[in-house]
Amino acid sequence: xxxxEGLTAAYTHVPVLENVTIRVxxxxxxxxxxxxxxxxxxxxKTISGIVTPLSGKIRFEGRDVLxxxxxQRAHMGIAHVPEGRQVFPSLSVMENLEMGAYxxxxxxxxxxxxxxxxxxxxxxxxRRNQLAGTLSGGEQQMVAIGRGLASSPKLLMLDEPSxxxxxxxxxxxxxxxxxxxxxxxxxxxLVEQRVAEALQTADHAYVLEAGxxxxxxxxxxxxxxxxxRLAYLGM
Ligand SMILES: Nc1ncnc2c1ncn2[C@@H]1O[C@H](COP(=O)(O)OP(=O)(O)OP(=O)(O)O)[C@@H](O)[C@H]1O
Numbered sequence: 224x225x226x227x228e229g230l231t232a233a234y235t236h237v238p239v240l241e242n243v244t245i246r247v248x249x250x251x252x253x254x255x256x257x258x259x260x261x262x263x264x265x266x267x268k269t270i271s272g273i274v275t276p277l278s279g280k281i282r283f284e285g286r287d288v289l290x291x292x293x294x295q296r297a298h299m300g301i302a303h304v305p306e307g308r309q310v311f312p313s314l315s316v317m318e319n320l321e322m323g324a325y326x327x328x329x330x331x332x333x334x335x336x337x338x339x340x341x342x343x344x345x346x347x348x349x350r351r352n353q354l355a356g357t358l359s360g361g362e363q364q365m366v367a368i369g370r371g372l373a374s375s376p377k378l379l380m381l382d383e384p385s386x387x388x389x390x391x392x393x394x395x396x397x398x399x400x401x402x403x404x405x406x407x408x409x410x411x412x413l414v415e416q417r418v419a420e421a422l423q424t425a426d427h428a429y430v431l432e433a434g435x436x437x438x439x440x441x442x443x444x445x446x447x448x449x450x451x452r453l454a455y456l457g458m
């Protein structure tokens with residue numbers, strides 16, 4: 224579904240992504256893990272169009288993504304839930320979710336999507352009229368995920384959904400993602416620093432270090448890999 228080939232990107236003269244090749248099949252759950260500053264968020268920004276790469280290709284369902292203007296990419300079915308949640312603080316939970324339904328598919332499926340979102344995350348129904356800026360971190364993350372889902376995406380890209388959350392809340396978010404995935408045919412691409420959880424939840428994973436893919440494989444393979452165990456799993 225998503226093919227990234229030889230992607231190189233930079234903000235200055237130093238490349239932040241170097242010759243990155245990643246493939247995500249339809250319906251797959253793929254995690255990208257790696258340390259701070261490895262280029263994980265830049266990868267997502269390049270897919271959604273916030274960053275223009277120096278070279279490389281990105282294809283989504285066979286279409287050349289880099290030839291599509293960034294605002295149109297959401298309409299192709301690509302949703303980017305950014306790092307740090309970035310909810311609209313002075314809008315209510317419902318208004319935030321509605322903001323996500325701006326794609327043609329999202330508008331058409333709004334009622335059905337809303338019902339699913341509120342079933343998966345009932346706390347959003349309880350707090351539907353509360354201003355998003357007054358929610359807890361975990362609740363705000365659920366709003367951000369719900370807003371992404373409201374666009375009826377085919378591919379949901381989540382940038383560190385566990386960031387700044389207590390371990391129990393982060394686990395709840397990972398369980399939610401697994402539940403959503405099991406009940407839909409959604410393709411999920413997750414960027415995470417919580418490597419153990421990201422590997423447990425995914426089918427396949429890539430390790431990104433200093434802008435390069437240094438390892439890739441099924442989650443089981445990576446969980447058993449000595450380098451991953453030593454560097455990321457503290458074993
Ligand atoms: N707007 C920018 N201008 C210049 N450099 C940037 C910019 N955004 C990111 N960088 C640099 O690019 C590198 C990769 O950053 P990026 O945010 O993609 O990493 P990351 O793997 O997502 O890290 P983290 O897990 O800490 O969010 C870092 O060295 C960062 O300082």
